[in-house]
Structure formats: structure tokens, C-alpha cells
Amino acid sequence: MPQTPLLDKVTSPADLKRMSDRELRQLADELRAETIAVVSETGGHLGAGLGVVELTVALHAVFDTPRDRLIWDVSHQSYPHKILTGRRDRMRTLRQKDGLSGFTKRSESPYDPFGAAHSSTSISAALGFTMARELGGAPDPALGDAIAVIGDGAISAGMAYEALNNAGHLGRRMFVILNDNEMSIAPPTGAMSSYLSRLYADKPVQDIKHAVKNAFSLLPGPFQEGARRAKDLLKHVTVGGTLFEELGFNYLGPIDGHDLDQLLWVLRTLRDRADEPMLIHVLTKKGKGYAPAEGAADRGHARAKFDMVSGKQHKAPSNAPSYTKVFAEALITEARHDDKIVAVTAAMPDGTGLDLFARQFPNRMFDVAIAEQHGVTFCAGLAAGGMKPFCAMYSTFLQRGYDQVVHDVAIQRLPVRFAIDRAGLVGADGATHAGSFDVAFLANLPGMVVMAAADEAELVHMVATAAAHDDGPIAFRFPRGEGTGVEMPERGQVLEIGKGRMIRKGARVAILSFGTRLAEVLLACESLAARGITPTVADARFAKPLDRDLILQLAAEHEALITIEEGAIGGFGSHVAQLLAEEGVFDTGLKYRSMVLPDTFIDQANPHDMYASAAMNAPDIEARILSVLGVAQLGKRA
Known part of the structure; x- marks a missing residue:
């Protein structure tokens, strides 16, 4: 001292x-x-x-x-x-x-x-x-x-x-x-x-x-x-x-x-x-x-914590790459195949991984300084001029350019690709940096495509999908921190727009996940298996357009449907509820629940504790499934 x-x-x-x-x-x-x-x-x-x-x-x-x-x-x-x-x-x-x-x-x-x-x-x-x-x-x-x-x-x-x-x-x-x-x-x-x-x-x-x-x-x-x-x-x-x-x-x-x-x-x-x-x-x-x-x-x-004498940081060893690095490397791969791909960030080249992109393509990366509004419209101009801009910003920073997203990009249906880092709860930076609202404020825009990666391999596919998408704006979101350690593809596959994927089939209750809560859903399913409960699990991939066929199938084949997302009220779950209401599914007696971030700002903690306070970790998912099925819980899990 x-x-x-x-x-x-x-x-x-x-x-x-x-x-x-x-x-x-x-x-x-x-x-x-x-x-x-x-x-x-x-x-x-x-x-x-x-x-x-x-x-x-x-x-x-x-x-x-x-x-x-x-x-x-x-x-x-x-x-x-x-x-x-x-x-x-x-x-x-x-x-x-x-x-x-x-x-x-x-x-x-x-x-x-x-x-x-x-x-x-x-x-x-x-x-x-x-x-x-x-x-x-x-x-x-x-x-x-x-x-x-x-x-x-x-x-x-x-x-x-x-x-x-x-x-x-x-x-x-x-x-x-x-x-x-x-x-x-x-x-x-x-x-x-x-x-x-x-x-x-x-x-x-x-x-x-x-x-x-x-x-x-x-x-x-x-x-x-x-x-x-x-x-x-x-x-x-x-x-x-x-x-x-x-x-x-x-x-x-x-x-x-x-x-x-x-x-x-x-x-x-x-x-x-x-x-x-x-x-x-x-x-x-x-x-x-x-x-x-x-x-x-x-x-x-x-x-990170560091030794005062040497300045050496104490960083825990990682078994998986960060989502940010996965995004950057996937974008570099796509840019090698398409010289129209350019990248834009607002004073965050390191934070968004675009410093790696700039080393490979120094003339195709633009740091516009702390000017998110300008950055979004700059991307709109690039797109109107025939380029394929990737606008890489943190979720909470993109909020500052929302008017430009609406007016300069969405209304003109320009193919700007929004790479949204720091989606969901981010940990020590707290509420000011939590990416809680981007699904809600993007998915309500006509013509906007909104994706969320369930893991780092899915992120690679979404980068490829965005690069190939020329029919209007498209966004994909991913969290801060390390991936899950899944096997990685050499290059992403272009996903069919608006189509999710089935992860596992079960009975009685279906869980439709949007984003990286999928890992917690699968943990909850492992615990539920001991009770003889085997939920169906699907990865939505898209909040807009919704996979109507998948959602209606899940609703028709199960007595309960639960959606889960790392976002606020008004996002993915609200769009699913709108679809179910329009199709008259609620008249059939379907039990529908939507797990979203609570209607409050969550103060800093580690991400696990933040999601625990939001009741969105595996034990919370298990409890919600038991509740909707009317199964008594035999004590609370830690």
C-alpha cells in the first residue's frame, strides 16, 4: 500500500x-x-x-x-x-x-x-x-x-x-x-x-x-x-x-x-x-x-487486475475466442472474397475488433471518431454508392445514431450491415453499457433484418449472411466476452433469411431462444431431464423476420411456449406474441411466457450475477418451465 x-x-x-x-x-x-x-x-x-x-x-x-x-x-x-x-x-x-x-x-x-x-x-x-x-x-x-x-x-x-x-x-x-x-x-x-x-x-x-x-x-x-x-x-x-x-x-x-x-x-x-x-x-x-x-x-x-510493479495484467486463461475477435476474423474472411466490403466504427477500433481488419485492409476501415450519428449516415452513403459497409458499434453507442438508422438507412432501404457488439448485460460497466434495447428499437423498423448469434459459430454464419444481403439493412448482435468453445467453421454459411433451427425435440413445452441464453436453456434441460421433463428447444436466429412456420409448429405441438432473449420488453418475445395473437393461437389455450430483461436498469456486477438478478440463468429457466407446467418445485437451486 x-x-x-x-x-x-x-x-x-x-x-x-x-x-x-x-x-x-x-x-x-x-x-x-x-x-x-x-x-x-x-x-x-x-x-x-x-x-x-x-x-x-x-x-x-x-x-x-x-x-x-x-x-x-x-x-x-x-x-x-x-x-x-x-x-x-x-x-x-x-x-x-x-x-x-x-x-x-x-x-x-x-x-x-x-x-x-x-x-x-x-x-x-x-x-x-x-x-x-x-x-x-x-x-x-x-x-x-x-x-x-x-x-x-x-x-x-x-x-x-x-x-x-x-x-x-x-x-x-x-x-x-x-x-x-x-x-x-x-x-x-x-x-x-x-x-x-x-x-x-x-x-x-x-x-x-x-x-x-x-x-x-x-x-x-x-x-x-x-x-x-x-x-x-x-x-x-x-x-x-x-x-x-x-x-x-x-x-x-x-x-x-x-x-x-x-x-x-x-x-x-x-x-x-x-x-x-x-x-x-x-x-x-x-x-x-x-x-x-x-x-x-x-x-x-x-x-484487468495487475501487478503494481510490473504492470502485468492478471487475465484468466481462455479456452474460447472472444465474440469480438470471431466477428473481426469472419469479416476479414468475407472481405478477402469481396472488395466492396468496408468497415466503419466510431472511435472503437480495438473494442470492435476492427483494428484487426484495418491491419489487413487499411484503406477499407474508417474510424469516424466519437460521431455515431455521422458514422451511420456515412455508412448509408457508402451503401448508396455501391459499397457493402459494416457499421460496427456497441449496442449502447448505436442508440446515439438511431434517428439516422431510421431516416437515412431504413426508409431508404439501404443495405447497411450493423454489427452490434456488447449485446445484453456486460458486467462491470453496468447499466450505461448494457445492450438491452437494440432488438426492440431495430425490429420495429420496416425492412430491417435482425439476427442474434447463439454461439461463436453462429456469429460466423451471420457475418456471411450480412455480407450477402443486399435487400435493405441487416443487423446481428453478439455479447461481450468469450464464446462457448464450439467447433468453428472455416467460413460462414449464408443463412436463409427468417429461418430458425431446431436444436432438440421434446414434449409438452417448447423453448424458443434468441441469442446466447441458449447455453443456459440447455443447462436447464439437463436438470429437467432428471424429472422426466424433456422440453423442445429451438434457436430462432431471427427476431425479424420471424420464422412463422417454426413458431406456429411449436405452438401447435406443445401445451406451452417460452421465449427467452437478452433484451428488454418490446423485443423478440413481443413480436412472437403479436404473431400468435394474429393467428388466433391463444384461443387454443396455449400457455405463452416471454423471458426478457426486467423493466429496470441493472447495476454493475459480473455477467452471471447480473443475469441472476434478471432471473435468466439456467435455474430461473428451469423454474419458469416447471411453473408453466404446474410442476411443484422441490426447493430452490442456488
Whole structure:
């Protein structure tokens, strides 16, 4: 355990205000050591938090949180913030069941005024707090300043500029801190990254600007106007104007985000003098102060538990490939046979496996940065131009591009292939990253084909099916984590659209599975066999179009039909119920049950425990079958 004598005295940010600047510098060193120690035991996001240690100390030392609202964009960099705001004793429960969230969360602490986990929301939220203050909201305690901390990756998203534009127009005092580490999760892409790089590329010029800025406030009043003109001239000559000032913000920077003295001076000055929107451009290094993170390609973005000395991660050995890797390799195989296949992701090449695709086809993979809306419509344009785009996004990230899915893809019936990773409950990232809703929001669109892989071999077939499908949009979903260890085909087979498969035939009750709960269904069947109950099991493969013949056959030959899916109400089971109702099947006395995720957001835990809380593991499936058949249970299973 690191020695942290100053940090040990901190129970809230108020304690920082009693420390000298020298003590704050020591506190930052101790905070960095404690953050490393915590994540080495829990796993989680490391590099982002290490990059903002000094900034976190400075913000809490200068501003009056929680009266002043400190809003962390994405908030995976908030571990140091949590340590300083009364949660240090719970940090080793991070990202675990009943523990602290890996992101900011309003219900967790008054120091988390706005929850996050997805990017580019902080400036909008900060502006909302600012205007609530102006209009007299929340009088007890009165609202203070709003401070948004946003990364250079997150500020590439359109929503951030919509907020900057609106805030500049309203002109109220608020603070936006651009945490510029030249890296989001993956290396940054796009014109904005290049623009930010140019702002501080010429260090001698920046030294001059810094000197002018520092001297400006010391000049007598009559000379300040001339100095202001000189400063503006220097700015325009050296960097061709500042985008943020054109949007109505006073721009200051760039400044060294690891120089605590400079940070404290700037923030104190702005706290005391600012009366308009301010953007402070802070340069930081992701993974700062921990050599294994600084030397990693992702700067230690996300880590399993690790050894503090070596940085070596403790990852359990795997007997099966991850679904993400299976998808990437299957797509590479298809792309070797079809040069029209291209891949698109939104700032997640590693997370979606498209980094592997890019190594094989560097000119056919596009990282559009944190811009899911643009990414979807970009794919629509590619499809309209004769290409075969695979739009690879996490389920919860695709939500941000839903209007474009509807308007630009589905209505025009363009053959965009949606590869939806992180379907279902994902574990430590919790509700913000759970892929619960994509079946419901995609399967209600006319002409959309929606598939779910039951195992990694099925995923290979679905990639091939999507590549061959040119009649409108098609989507296939798969979970986070490892596959089941089934035998893998060399290349996928093209599936017949809208046709499921029979897994095993039985009697009395049929289970129609959509997705990877099939493995749990089969486990439940093994237990039921001891009772002499042998359910029929089928894999739907498709939520849209439904396999009408299979569903009606199962309904006709059994007294009960149960569907199960890793999605919310309104998805696959609802479509099956609609079909059964239209065909009058319920009039025959069929007992129908639909097992879906409950109508609540499920907090972080390991996936098994999350599905247990959702009552969707093998014992829960067994219990549901016994219930629908009216068979008494002889005690509950663990």
C-alpha cells in the first residue's frame, strides 16, 4: 500500500482548501499512487484518471464543490475525484456488485451532479446547470458555477459543438476545461485533433503568448487596450484564429495540466474574474506517472487486475475466442472474397475488433471518431454508392445514431450491415453499457433484418449472411466476452433469411431462444431431464423476420411456449406474441411466457450475477418451465 499521510487526512474537498500549494503538490503524488493501487486490485479505467490527477486536485481546491457543479465527460477519469469526495474507503468495491460505479452517478454522491459513461454530454449539462442558476433553481444549496471537463476525443462529437454554440450565444459565466491528451481510447482521428495539435505545435510562440497573457493584467488601465490588440494580433498570426472564441468562448491556453502551480493560478484567477463562458485548454498525458501505462499503446485505458510493479495484467486463461475477435476474423474472411466490403466504427477500433481488419485492409476501415450519428449516415452513403459497409458499434453507442438508422438507412432501404457488439448485460460497466434495447428499437423498423448469434459459430454464419444481403439493412448482435468453445467453421454459411433451427425435440413445452441464453436453456434441460421433463428447444436466429412456420409448429405441438432473449420488453418475445395473437393461437389455450430483461436498469456486477438478478440463468429457466407446467418445485437451486 502506498504511503499517503496527506491523503489520509482528506474526507472531503473542503480539506484541500486548508492545504498550502506545496502540500497540494504532495497530495497529487499520493492521489496518483492511491489510484494505481486501487485499480491494480479492482481493474478498470486507469490511464484517463492518471492523466487528470493534478487537474482534479486543482479543481477541488479552487472551486466550492458540490455547490459548484463539476461534470466529468464520460467520467471514466473520475476515480481520483471519487477518492477525494468521501468514497476512498469504498474504492476497492469499484465496478463490483453493490459497489461503486466506474463512472459518475447521481445516486452515489452529491459530488456527482450529473451521471455519465457516454461521451460529449458534459457541456450541455453544464449549460443546463448554468441556466438553472440564473433562473433560481435549487435554492438550497444555491447553485454555483458549472465546470465541464471534456477530452479532446469527446469534443469531436457534434453534440459538444451544439452545446458550445448555445453556451456562447447565451453568454453566461461557465467553465469548459478541454483535457487534451491527444488520445481518447484509440489514437485520435479527424480534423479537430489536427487543429488542437496546431494550437500548441510552435512552443516558442506559445511561450510568448503565455508571457503576454501574464503581463496583461499587470498593465495600467490605459495600456491594456493596446496590449489586448497585440494579443489578438499574435493569436491570429500564429494559429489563424481560435475556433472556440468564434463560438463565443474566451479561450485560454494551452497550459500544462501536470503543473499544479500553473493550474491553481489560472483557475483561481478565472474563478475571481471571469464573467463570460471560458474554455481552458489543458494539456495532459494519459497514464501519467505510471510507466507501464505510459508505455502502453492505449496509455493504460482499461486494465484487468495487475501487478503494481510490473504492470502485468492478471487475465484468466481462455479456452474460447472472444465474440469480438470471431466477428473481426469472419469479416476479414468475407472481405478477402469481396472488395466492396468496408468497415466503419466510431472511435472503437480495438473494442470492435476492427483494428484487426484495418491491419489487413487499411484503406477499407474508417474510424469516424466519437460521431455515431455521422458514422451511420456515412455508412448509408457508402451503401448508396455501391459499397457493402459494416457499421460496427456497441449496442449502447448505436442508440446515439438511431434517428439516422431510421431516416437515412431504413426508409431508404439501404443495405447497411450493423454489427452490434456488447449485446445484453456486460458486467462491470453496468447499466450505461448494457445492450438491452437494440432488438426492440431495430425490429420495429420496416425492412430491417435482425439476427442474434447463439454461439461463436453462429456469429460466423451471420457475418456471411450480412455480407450477402443486399435487400435493405441487416443487423446481428453478439455479447461481450468469450464464446462457448464450439467447433468453428472455416467460413460462414449464408443463412436463409427468417429461418430458425431446431436444436432438440421434446414434449409438452417448447423453448424458443434468441441469442446466447441458449447455453443456459440447455443447462436447464439437463436438470429437467432428471424429472422426466424433456422440453423442445429451438434457436430462432431471427427476431425479424420471424420464422412463422417454426413458431406456429411449436405452438401447435406443445401445451406451452417460452421465449427467452437478452433484451428488454418490446423485443423478440413481443413480436412472437403479436404473431400468435394474429393467428388466433391463444384461443387454443396455449400457455405463452416471454423471458426478457426486467423493466429496470441493472447495476454493475459480473455477467452471471447480473443475469441472476434478471432471473435468466439456467435455474430461473428451469423454474419458469416447471411453473408453466404446474410442476411443484422441490426447493430452490442456488
